[in-house]
Amino acid sequence: xxxxxxxxWDIVDGKSVDYFELSDTVWDHPETNFEEYVSSDxxxxxxxxxxxxxxRGIAGLPTAVMGEAGxxxxxxAILGEFDALPGLSQTAGIPEELPVEAGGHGHGCGHNLLGAxxxxxxxxxxxxxxAHGLKGRVRYYGCPAEEGGSGKGFMVREGxxxxxxxxxxxxxxxxxxxxxPVSLACNEIVFQFTGRxxxxxxxxHLGRSALDAVELMNVGxxxxxxxxxxxxxIHYAVTDTGGFAPNVVQAKAVVRYLIRARSLPEMQxxxxxxxxxxEGAALMTETTVRSEIISGDxxxxxxxxxxxxxxxxxxxxxxxxxxxxxxETARRFxxxxxxxxVSDAFRRFGVEPKADIxxxxxxxxPYQGDNSLVGSTDVGSVSWVVPTVQxxxxxxxxxxxxxxxxxxxxxxxxxxxxxxxxxxxVMGSTAVELFQNPERIAEAKQDHASRLNGVTFVNPxxxxxxxxxxxxxx
Numbered sequence: 333x334x335x336x337x338x339x340x341w342d343i344v345d346g347k348s349v350d351y352f353e354l355s356d357t358v359w360d361h362p363e364t365n366f367e368e369y370v371s372s373d374x375x376x377x378x379x380x381x382x383x384x385x386x387x388r389g390i391a392g393l394p395t396a397v398m399g400e401a402g403x404x405x406x407x408x409a410i411l412g413e414f415d416a417l418p419g420l421s422q423t424a425g426i427p428e429e430l431p432v433e434a435g436g437h438g439h440g441c442g443h444n445l446l447g448a449x450x451x452x453x454x455x456x457x458x459x460x461x462x463a464h465g466l467k468g469r470v471r472y473y474g475c476p477a478e479e480g481g482s483g484k485g486f487m488v489r490e491g492x493x494x495x496x497x498x499x500x501x502x503x504x505x506x507x508x509x510x511x512x513p514v515s516l517a518c519n520e521i522v523f524q525f526t527g528r529x530x531x532x533x534x535x536x537h538l539g540r541s542a543l544d545a546v547e548l549m550n551v552g553x554x555x556x557x558x559x560x561x562x563x564x565x566i567h568y569a570v571t572d573t574g575g576f577a578p579n580v581v582q583a584k585a586v587v588r589y590l591i592r593a594r595s596l597p598e599m600q601x602x603x604x605x606x607x608x609x610x611e612g613a614a615l616m617t618e619t620t621v622r623s624e625i626i627s628g629d630x631x632x633x634x635x636x637x638x639x640x641x642x643x644x645x646x647x648x649x650x651x652x653x654x655x656x657x658x659x660e661t662a663r664r665f666x667x668x669x670x671x672x673x674v675s676d677a678f679r680r681f682g683v684e685p686k687a688d689i690x691x692x693x694x695x696x697x698p699y700q701g702d703n704s705l706v707g708s709t710d711v712g713s714v715s716w717v718v719p720t721v722q723x724x725x726x727x728x729x730x731x732x733x734x735x736x737x738x739x740x741x742x743x744x745x746x747x748x749x750x751x752x753x754x755x756x757x758v759m760g761s762t763a764v765e766l767f768q769n770p771e772r773i774a775e776a777k778q779d780h781a782s783r784l785n786g787v788t789f790v791n792p793x794x795x796x797x798x799x800x801x802x803x804x805x806x
Contacts, residue, residue, distance in 0.1 A: 339463070340760045341649065343456040344753055351455075351756075352749045354378055355448035359424070359743050362416030362437035362444075365481035366801045368395040371414035375447060375474045382455045384472065391490040393483060393799060397474035398492070399451075401458040405467030406773055408763050409493065409718070410454045411501040411711065412447035413478045416440070422740035427664045429737045438740035442504030445727055445743065447474060449502060449752040453759040460764055468767040471496070475710070480520060480590075481800060482627035484710035485793045488717055496718045497773050498638065498766060501711050502755045504739075504748070505724035506732055507681045508651055509696035510643045513634030513722070514703040515712050516565065516592035517599040519792055520626045523549065523610045527619040529583035539581025540618045543574050546585045549613035553589075553606060563704070564602055565592040588626075592708055595631050596792060626800055628792025630712040633783055637775040638721035638762075639698055645762045646695045652726050652754035654691045658747040662690035662729035665738055674731035680705070681724075691747060692726035716789040719776040721762075725755030 354374055361370040372388070372395040379386045384399030421436030422429065432438075439445075454472040461468050473492070477483035493499065503511065525546055530539030553566055560566075567590045574582025591606055593599035607623060614621040654662075666674065678685040682700030714720055727748040732738050742748055766772050 340456055340460050340764050341757045343459050344452060344757045344760055347452060347455060348749070348753045350378070351448045351452040351752070354451070355444045355749070355752060356744050358414050358444035358447065359439050362421070362439055364416055364418055364437055365477035365479060366393065366395060366799060368414050368476050371395070371447070372397050372474060372476070375412070375414065375451060378451060379472060382458065384458070391487040391492055393476055393486060394801065395476040396483065396487065399454070399472045400469060402461060402467070402469035405469060406497040406767065406770060407469045407471060407495055408457070408766060409471045409473055409496045409499045410450045410759060410763070411473045411475055411484070411499060411714065412450035413443040413475050414447040415443055415477055415479050415481070417479055417735060420735070420737060420740050422737040424741060424744045426741060427668050427738070438737070439743050440735045440737070440739045441479065442727060442734070442739060442743060442748070443478065445504050445748055445752045446502065449725065449756045450759070452753065453500070453756040453763070456756065456760040457763045460760070461767065466767050470763065477799070478710050480627060482629055482710045482713070482793060485627065485629060485713040485791060486799050488713045489791050489793055489795070493714055493718050498776060499714050499718045499720040500759045500763065501720070501722045502725050502759060503722065504727040504751065506677045506726060506728055506730040507683060507692045507696045507724060508726040508751070508754060509646060509681065509724055510639050510698040511722035511724050512699060512701055512703055513632040513639070513715070514706050515632040516563070516594060516706055516708045517596045517629060517631040517712065517792060518590060518592040518708040519599060519603055519628040520588065520590050521603070522586060522588050522624050522626055524586045524622045525584070525614060525619045527581070527583050527617065530581045532579045532581050536581065541581050542585035542619050543582040545613045545617040545619045545621065546570055546587045548616055549587065549610050552609040552612060556605065556609065560602060561593060561598065563594050564598065566590070566606070596790065599792070625794060625797050629708045629710045630716050630789070630792055632709070632712045633715040633720070633780065635719045635721055635776050635779050637772060637779050638719060641765060641772065642721050642723055642758065642762045643698055645758050645765070646723070649754070649757055649761070651692055651694050652750050654747055654750060658745070658750070659690050661745060662747065665729040665742060666690055666731055668738055669731045673733060677731045690729050692730065713791065716784070719780040723755060723758055725751045727751035
C-alpha cells in the first residue's frame with residue numbers, strides 16, 4: 333500500500349499549473365508526424381528543469397525525447413505523445429467550427445494533454461521516490477508520430493524498452509477509467525503502379541494505365557471485404573493519380589492502404605491477400621507494382637494485475653472534479669454533436685446513459701465497454717515487449733469524437749486541464765504502489781508471459797523500413 337496517497341496527489345497538484353502551460357504550448361504549435369520540433373523541445377526543456385537525465389533524438393527519431401531519474405531499482409516507463417492531426421485547425425474554447433488557419437493542423441486526439449500529463453506523472457513520481465527514499469527509476473518517453481507514423485514501434489525495434497519493467501500510458505477521452513486492452517494490429521503500405529504514357533485519343537492502344545490498375549486494385553479490395561474477418565478493416569487513399577490531363581494515359585499512380593486486424597498473424601495474412609490483389613491489378617493492366625511498408629502497430633496485450641491495480645487507484649481517487657462552469661461549457665459543445673455521438677460514447681465505455689450529463693461524473697468499470705469497433709495504437713508494440721497498462725482520462729464533453737474540431741476546441745479548457753491532472757495522479761500513485769511492492773511487478777511479468785504463451789514478437793515494422801521523416805530531417 334502507498335504510505336500516503338495524498339503525498340503523490342499533492343505533488344501533482346503543486347506542479348500542475350506549469351504542465352497546463354506545457355500542454356497549451358503544444359496545442360498552440362500543432363505539429364504532425366516527425367515534425368514535432370517545438371513540442372519536443374518544450375518537453376525536453378521541462379525534463380531538464382525537473383532534473384531528469386535527458387536524451388534526445390533517440391531511436392534515430394529527431395523529435396523523440398527521453399528523461400530518466402533514479403539510479404537503481406525497477407524501471408517504470410510513462411509514455412507521452414505530442415503529435416497533431418492534419419486539417420483540424422480550430423479556434424480554442426468556442427463551440428463553433430472556426431479554423432485558426434485554413435487547412436492547418438490541430439490536436440484532434442488530445443496529444444497536447446497526453447504528453448504533458450504523462451510527464452507530470454513522471455515528475456511527481458521522481459519527487460516522491462526522492463522524498464521517501466525509495467529505489468526505482470522512472471522514465472518519460474516523449475514519443476513522436478503516433479498518428480500513422482508508429483513512433484513507438486521504431487523505438488521498440490531499436491531496443492529502447494528492453495530494460496523496462498512496466499509501462500504506463502493514458503489517453504484523453506469523455507470518461508475516466510482503465511483502458512480495455514483491445515486494439516487492431518495494422519500496417520500502412522504504399523502501392524506504386526508504373527505503366528506507359530500515351531495519347532489517350534490517337535494512341536490509347538500504346539498506353540498502359542497505372543490509374544486503371546489502382547482502380548482495379550480498389551475494386552478487388554472492396555470485393556474481398558465479404559471474405560475477411562468482420563473485425564478487420566481496410567482503408568485506402570489515392571495519393572497520386574498520375575496527373576490532371578485526361579488526354580494522357582497515366583503512367584504512374586499511387587495508392588496508400590491501411591490494413592487492420594485483431595492480431596498480428598491475422599493482419600499479416602490479410603496483408604498478403606491485399607498484395608495479391610495488387611499483383612492481379614498489375615497483371616490485368618500490363619503495368620508493374622511496387623509496394624513499401626510505411627508503418628505498423630501490433631495489437632494491445634492486456635495485463636490483468638496492472639489493470640486491476642490501476643482501477644483500484646482510480647476508485648480511491650474518484651472521478652475528476654468539475655465545476656458548474658465546466659459542465660455548462662460542455663453542454664454547449666454537446667449541442668454541436670448528434671444524439672448518436674453521445675449515445676455511442678456511453679455504449680463504447682460501458683456506461684449507463686444518463687440524461688443531461690455533459691461531463692464524466694464516475695469511474696467506469698473495466699471490461700464492460702463495447703470493443704466491436706476499435707482503432708490502432710503504437711502502444712500495442714510496446715505491450716508485446718513490456719507489461720503495459722493504460723487509462724482513459726476525462727477531458728472533454730461526453731460524445732466528443734476523437735479526430736474532430738470539437739476535440740481540438742476543448743483542448744485548452746479548464747476541464748481538459750483537470751482531466752489531465754487527474755490522469756497524472758492515477759498513473760503516479762499506481763507507479764508508487766509498484767515501487768513499494770515489487771512482488772506486483774513480478775505478478776505483472778508473469779501475466780505478460782502467460783499471455784504471450786511463448787509466441788515471439790515480430791515487429792510489424794520490418795528492419796528495412798525507415799521512419800517517414802521530413803526531407804530536412806533525413
